Amino acid sequence: MKILLIKPRWNVEGRFCQSMDQVRGTPLSLGILAALSDGHAVQIVDRDWQPLPADGRFDLVGITVTTFTSEQAFELARWARRRGAKVVLGGVHPSILPKECLRHADAVVIGEAEYVWKQILLDAQASRLKPVYQAQCPTRMDDVPMPRRDLLAESPWxxxxxxxxxxxxxxxxxxxxxxxxxxxxxxxxxxxxxxxxxxxxxxxxxxxxxxxxxxxxxxxxxxxxxxxxxxxxxxxxxxxxxxxxxxxxxxxxxxxxxxxxxxxxxxxxxxxxxxxxxxxxxxxxxxxxxxxxxxxxxxxxxxxxxxxxxxxxxxxxxxxxxxxxxxxxxxxxxxxxxxxxxxxxxxxxxxxxxxxxxxxxxxxxxxxxxxxxxxxxxxxxxxxxxxxxxxxxxxxxxxxxxxxxxxxxHPQLAKTLICGALWRSHRRRNADALELEEDRA
Ligand code: B12
Incomplete structure (x- = not known):
């Protein structure tokens, strides 16, 4: 299957300071899902730093969702479904409000993904996705695979x-x-x-x-x-x-x-x-x-x-x-x-x-x-x-x-910290609507 994993923009309020651009917090969750997707072609897109793929069809799209990114995530889910993909939502928000999220997706994951993701891939391949997946027990940390960092847009340092x-x-x-x-x-x-x-x-x-x-x-x-x-x-x-x-x-x-x-x-x-x-x-x-x-x-x-x-x-x-x-x-x-x-x-x-x-x-x-x-x-x-x-x-x-x-x-760190301290505070810009418009386009 062709799988696309997306992290919506966190910087919805224009309040990320410049140093965040440099540090580029990357979604470990998606790196872990990619590592559990052996045998499939996986791409990860972090919307804070990367555009959505302009062309190409995906069989499955997984989106990581926090409360403050949920509207965007639902918009992205619509984008993916319009292109014929099945959509799975996971992360803290679907874990707490699975019913709300299920209105926008084919499946949601409640809680940690390590023990359910492989089953989701099998079910998606066989066109029999269940609406809700939840592991029977918390993940043992030694069962967490090494994240596929080669697919994450990590900072070089x-x-x-x-x-x-x-x-x-x-x-x-x-x-x-x-x-x-x-x-x-x-x-x-x-x-x-x-x-x-x-x-x-x-x-x-x-x-x-x-x-x-x-x-x-x-x-x-x-x-x-x-x-x-x-x-x-x-x-x-x-x-x-x-x-x-x-x-x-x-x-x-x-x-x-x-x-x-x-x-x-x-x-x-x-x-x-x-x-x-x-x-x-x-x-x-x-x-x-x-x-x-x-x-x-x-x-x-x-x-x-x-x-x-x-x-x-x-x-x-x-x-x-x-x-x-x-x-x-x-x-x-x-x-x-x-x-x-x-x-x-x-x-x-x-x-x-x-x-x-x-x-x-x-x-x-x-x-x-x-x-x-x-x-x-x-x-x-x-x-x-x-x-x-x-x-x-x-x-x-x-x-x-x-x-x-x-x-x-650590010269890059020194530069980042100094630039961060000199950066002027962003006034509230109410940029979230604009961001959503952009995602819709
Ligand atoms: C690192 C981090 C940050 C970093 C950046 C993160 C980034 N850009 O990626 C920084 C410092 C910038 C940050 C900022 C904030 N953060 Co923060 N952050 C975290 C933290 C500590 C770790 C995230 C992480 O990498 N976890 C490790 C991965 C492996 O865990 P995971 O994401 O939960 O993924 C697992 C499951 O959830 C699930 N899963 C997740 N996604 C998906 C997707 C699919 C498809 C599937 C199937 C499964 C799945 O499977 C994964 C593996 O088991 C979390 C708490 C936490 N421990 O998760 C808070 C957390 C995400 N942050 C939170 C918050 C509130 C914020 C802030 C708003 C305020 C704050 N306290 O700092 C700001 C955001 C400001 C803004 N608007 O930009 C909350 C979100 C709550 C919510 N309901 O939305 C959390 C959950 C902390 C908490 N305990 O409340 N944060």
Missing amino acids: VAYVQATRGCPHSCAYCYLPSVPWSCFRKRSVELVREDIIRLKKKLVIFVDDNLFADRRYALDLCGMLRSLKVNWSVQAPTTISEDEELLDAMAGSGCWHVLVGFQSFNAKSLEQAAVFHNRVEDYKALVDRLHARRILATGFFMFGFDSDGPDCFDGAVEMIKRIDLDGAKLYILTPYPGTKFHGKLEQEGRLLEGSRSAQFGWYRAVFQPKMMSPEQLELGVQGAHDRLLEHFRKRLPKTIWRYWKMGLG
Whole structure:
């Protein structure tokens, strides 16, 4: 069969910073599906960087779907069906809302694909696709094949790698606690090593939900990474803070950047988000410990919790400066289907009617906040973002001074970070409609 695998555009709001063009986050999911498609002709298209094939017919088209890309994905499904292909949708959104997705596809996959994809190919070939496929159990990580990176539009100098899946936390804004494949699983260190060696890249980004859920495993992984002499970055919970041995192992094995899920400076908001492991008074110590080991620290923050008033933005900007973060990602709390937050807001009638799924990308308010208007929330986040951009720009010489050695070893990374910091904040452009038009054409 001729198979086309598509990742819709993530950059629907024109809010990707320039550095994303350079890093080119590629869809590991589609690389994995391609690796499971032996004997078929497979092409992968990442709509952030690549056009749709102008001609050519495909027997099967698989599309990876998040909530904020679902409208586009349905449009792409129509495009594929008009050309006579059968369409399979998979990823987080079809996993949570299979019925909605099935209206636009011949089949949907609920959950992980590793144990069902081969059956889907057999069924598609025999023209007997079932509407829904779901694996009987979570994927064992050692059963995940090496992604077909030769088909992914990866950057020449950095790539995504996944060592573990799942997370033991139950944050109210995350869908994972509500699905049966949320349990923490680890790939054997040897296989992660092989994946990284094959990459032939000096920089690696781990996309794990929580790489640190098993301390012993994290230490072993660091031991292995040390021998490979790569530099790596990762998302981490604040729970790594007091583990000096782990922090030393991370630094010693080439970790240069950690994105920490601080989420809020408001203890009440943390409680509402069920992020019980974060303690605001300890944030600065974690940043200091990372800096002492020459690891850059970026913080993730969300706004719009029931205890967030209009003054939360100024407070957060001040705190971000005070704890001396090297970067901060500010998001509007977004109630994704399948999360506890979504259930609560739906029950309270606070989901804004008419919100399009393309607006579920954390830059729009799609619900009625308790202590401000949706517009105040959007403008508050945008304003805080702009003020911080100025702050980080001024702080750039300090970062360059601290990390010049790392920069010399990775000139493309240094260029990307500096350009990213100097890049002017995009004002909201409402570009999603235009993007859809383009896809339709
Ligand atoms: C890496 C990553 C990013 C990267 C870029 C990713 C990219 N461009 O490819 C960056 C940092 C840019 C990013 C940004 C954001 N992200 Co993000 N990201 C991830 C992350 C951590 C890993 C994705 C990945 O590679 N996973 C590994 C693969 C193997 O897993 P998978 O995609 O789930 O695929 C499996 C199954 O789902 C299924 N499957 C998937 N696709 C398909 C397709 C078919 C046809 C089939 C059959 C099966 C199938 O099979 C696969 C193998 O089992 C995920 C969480 C996660 N662990 O998945 C969040 C996640 C996708 N992100 C999320 C969000 C919310 C965002 C942001 C909006 C906000 C934020 N928190 O940062 C922004 C987006 C801003 C924007 N609009 O551009 C949410 C999406 C929720 C939703 N309902 O839509 C997730 C799920 C995190 C979460 N727990 O909520 N992200």
